[in-house]
Amino acid sequence: MDKTMLNDISLEALIAGDRAEFAHLVDTYSSPIYRLGLRMLGNSQDAEDVLQNTFINALTHIQNFEGRSSLATWLYRIASNEALMLIRKKKPEVNLEDVQGGDEDEDLRPTQFVDWSALPEDELLSGEGKKFLDEAIRTLPESLRIVFLLRDVEGLSIKETAEALSLTETNVKTRLLRARMYLREGLSIYYGERFIR
């Protein structure tokens, strides 16, 4: 998320219950939060539930916001919790341990060494390429996906991602590495087959 977004939102006005300021907050953050919901849940109805519940929750609790994290991190924390709760509700087999886990020392060794990095973006993200990227992100385990989305898609720092997910920074770094390696490997197979040979 663009850090400058916060510059013109008044926390004082929000805490004082200023509705116009809350509407401004909603307009500033609703797109990234909807996008996060869409990528975590995979469909627009669930993404809309995450979005609505996040702002209802924020509206209810804004007066208790203590400013220990930034407002953006606080909103992402609520949104992440909403998304993970909805996943657990829909897929009971994903229990709390699964979501909190994901740091196992599994083999990360790359096996694909095709260099597709210089290919133009419009080729890499054309039609099928974009679909493949979306699908690859969707197949990441939830515990890795949420870290990857907050850090690499929404642009939170490692510290902010750790705060939003109640993880240690070491946990975040480990999961981020695993998520990046997993996606790189998948994209290397995909692009290698289509563009390099």
Place this chain on the structure above:
Amino acid sequence: MTEHVHKNCEELLGSLSAYIDGDLPPELCQELEKHLAGCNDCRVVLNTTRRTIDLVHSPLEKSDLPEDVRERLFKRLNLDNYLTPKPK
């Protein structure tokens, strides 16, 4: 496809993410860069990992909130009075 078997590669792989984030201590940076200079496979892993991250940041990847979703959100929050055309 041959498997990547250089002795140092696996150890350095763990540093790759931190290196990309500019979060690696200078002495480890130096060690990694020295290794990268002589290891084509690791350079490919670095370049394609960076590119993977670039792709998800691409403007082609960004999507705006659909207007009907925005309208329902404002109504749900009783903010109908503030439902003006979204500022660009």
